[in-house]
Amino acid sequence: MDCSQFEEFLHDLDRQGTDGFEHREIALAHAETCSRCAQLLTQAEWLDLVLRSLSTREIGQQVSPRVEAALMDEFRRRRAATSRRRVRWQIAALGTAAALLLALGFALRHRTGPASGPVQHPQDASALSGEGKPGNAANPFSPAAAPDSSGQEEAVAENQLDDSEDATAFVALPYADDSAARDGGAIIRVVLSRPALASLRMPVTDLGATDRIPADIVVSEDGAPQAIRLVSQSSLDQ
Amino acid sequence: MEMTQTTDLTDDRLLRRMMAGDEGAFAHLYRRRHPAIYRFALHMSGNAAMAEDVTQEVFMTLIREPGRFDPARGTLGGFLYGIARNHLRKRWEQDRRLVQFAGDGEELDDLLSNAAASSNGNGHRPAPAVRDEFASLETVSQVRQAISTLPENYREVVVLCELEELSYEEAASALGCPVGTVRSRLHRARAILLEKLRDAHPMRRISAVGE
Numbered sequence: 149m150d151c152s153q154f155e156e157f158l159h160d161l162d163r164q165g166t167d168g169f170e171h172r173e174i175a176l177a178h179a180e181t182c183s184r185c186a187q188l189l190t191q192a193e194w195l196d197l198v199l200r201s202l203s204t205r206e207i208g209q210q211v212s213p214r215v216e217a218a219l220m221d222e223f224r225r226r227r228a229a230t231s232r233r234r235v236r237w238q239i240a241a242l243g244t245a246a247a248l249l250l251a252l253g254f255a256l257r258h259r260t261g262p263a264s265g266p267v268q269h270p271q272d273a274s275a276l277s278g279e280g281k282p283g284n285a286a287n288p289f290s291p292a293a294a295p296d297s298s299g300q301e302e303a304v305a306e307n308q309l310d311d312s313e314d315a316t317a318f319v320a321l322p323y324a325d326d327s328a329a330r331d332g333g334a335i336i337r338v339v340l341s342r343p344a345l346a347s348l349r350m351p352v353t354d355l356g357a358t359d360r361i362p363a364d365i366v367v368s369e370d371g372a373p374q375a376i377r378l379v380s381q382s383s384l385d386q
Numbered sequence: 387m388e389m390t391q392t393t394d395l396t397d398d399r400l401l402r403r404m405m406a407g408d409e410g411a412f413a414h415l416y417r418r419r420h421p422a423i424y425r426f427a428l429h430m431s432g433n434a435a436m437a438e439d440v441t442q443e444v445f446m447t448l449i450r451e452p453g454r455f456d457p458a459r460g461t462l463g464g465f466l467y468g469i470a471r472n473h474l475r476k477r478w479e480q481d482r483r484l485v486q487f488a489g490d491g492e493e494l495d496d497l498l499s500n501a502a503a504s505s506n507g508n509g510h511r512p513a514p515a516v517r518d519e520f521a522s523l524e525t526v527s528q529v530r531q532a533i534s535t536l537p538e539n540y541r542e543v544v545v546l547c548e549l550e551e552l553s554y555e556e557a558a559s560a561l562g563c564p565v566g567t568v569r570s571r572l573h574r575a576r577a578i579l580l581e582k583l584r585d586a587h588p589m590r591r592i593s594a595v596g597e
Contacts, residue, residue, distance in 0.1 A: 158573075159572065159573050159576050160569075163554075165553065165554075166554070166569075191580050192576070192580075195529075195576060195579060195580055195583070198525055198526060198529045199529065199544075199548045199549065201525075201526050202526050202529055202530055202549060203548070203549045203550075203551070205526060206425050206549065207421075209421060209424055209425050209428065210421070210424075211420055211421075211424050211438055211441050211442075212438060215420075215438060215441060215442045216413075216416060216417075216420075218442060219412075219416060219442065219445050219446065219449065220409065220412075220413065222446060222449055223404075223409060223412050223449050224409065226449055226450065227407045227409070230407070231407075
């Protein structure tokens, strides 16, 4: 080892994990043969000594207890604030979820309305007949009886009948209650025999025939049939 | 596992517990780490009040933004030194009079002398090594004064690597610079210190201590 290498390692001779520490023995051997490097080593060791002494004297340094008290107060305050914020987030999340569920519920309710299938309101029944025009006295659900029916609803309702279908006007059943039928009845497509239709006071000819005739029945909310109409289908006629 | 004493836990685990709201974990972390931060701030500023304020700010930052600490980038100790360094620089910018440690060191000397007396007198701390007796209070005071007049970059590596006995890697993490930079700064700082102290201590006296 030469003097320049010695100077390079001089300050790391006691520092573990450094090149200086690894070359410590060689460096010390060099210092024994070089008076200049020996003096440098002496100075470095003296500096280590006083720095260590300074470090030892400072171990007792303490921060005033008020600092710790202030920090603990801040910690508790932040923790409480975080807790409150978490509760607010939970409430907001629950509120959002509830709103979404409500919206979903409304959407589903709208889907199960007039356009979704065979279930119809009685007002629509008059339109389905295709005869729900003012002045039609034979229809118990005429616009006079259901003044809320609009032309738009009528158009929608007419679409419920296939192009190949034709229907008579709704005729109230003998034991029907009109007002009940108007309160949200549904239309059900059934197929009845001629004697069964005759028992409902429908004008049926040729009671001995075995064919079955399709009909729409208006059922009130309590499940009681309220009115009936006959439906003729070209496919059935064939 | 839940029954583990906080004294047995690593800094990282204490920090995680602290983040979960464990007050005891924070208290332990503070008691474990604040003395070194305070000494660093005291040496860098030469002002006990400022060192105390900086120590408080460091741990306030830890309370408010614990997520800023990334274990992959270094130790918690290094992270705290880094915060302390930033706060010191802010203070210096606010008060240019304190950029340089211009005091005569009397306040620091008094503090450290009292601390040394209490640490030796209560029997709870080890007495200084026999060789330390050779470093008189006057000599230690002169070294402290010499350190305080070092440029900031050199002063901080001396405080961290020599007084706080951090490794080069830990100091580099705290200072945000390469290990080689820390090493070269420390070597240069030690050379400057020896030069300053040579004026105060005739070489024959330094040599006599070493013999």
